[in-house]
Amino acid sequence: MKKNIYYHDTDCGGVVYYANYLKYLEEARTEFMAERGVIIKELHRKGFLFAVKRVEINYKSPAKYGDTLTIKTELDKVKPASFFFKQSVLRGEETLVYADTALVCINAEFKPQVIPLSVIKSLKRNVL
Numbered sequence: 001m002k003k004n005i006y007y008h009d010t011d012c013g014g015v016v017y018y019a020n021y022l023k024y025l026e027e028a029r030t031e032f033m034a035e036r037g038v039i040i041k042e043l044h045r046k047g048f049l050f051a052v053k054r055v056e057i058n059y060k061s062p063a064k065y066g067d068t069l070t071i072k073t074e075l076d077k078v079k080p081a082s083f084f085f086k087q088s089v090l091r092g093e094e095t096l097v098y099a100d101t102a103l104v105c106i107n108a109e110f111k112p113q114v115i116p117l118s119v120i121k122s123l124k125r126n127v128l
Contacts, residue, residue: 001028005067015062021097022055025087028071029101032085037122048116050103053082057099067091075123081105081112083123 003024011017030040040050063069069089076084082104089097105115 001031001071001073003027003069003071005063005065005069007065010065014065016064016067018059021057021059021089021099024069024071024089025055025057025073025099025101026052028073028087029085029103032073032075033123036125038119043116043119046116047107048113048119049106049108049110050083051106051110052101053104054102055099056101057097059097061091061094061096063089063091063096069096076100078115078120078124080114083115 005016009016009020033040043050069091072088072090074086076086078084082102085099085101085103087099087101088095105113107113
């Protein structure tokens with residue numbers, strides 16, 4: 001996923017505000033799933049919600065106003081009720097940020113539930 005950095009993404013020093021990377025990672029995971037035919041909104045209507053359970057993020061170098069970033073997303077592993085992603089934010093070839101994110105599938109009562117097999121197959125079949 002490509003992301004252009006605008007002034008509103010930055011702090012007073014002209015660098016991307018650290019919390020904005022979480023939004024970029026979320027957007028990239030959503031696009032990753034959609035590109036593989038998994039539409040979060042449709043799953044939500046069927047009672048399958050996804051919540052971030054854990055994020056470990058490492059900041060190596062700042063992005064700045066005017067940069068164009070690439071956010072890479074890989075499905076690392078799947079458990080019955082969880083997805084694990086490895087993600088990185090790059091400016092050209094330089095890795096600025098990398099993160100490990102765990103999502104859990106929950107129901108409307110916020111209780112874990114098994115991810116639909118069709119979703120797992122779609123994501124595993126199309127892993128690049």
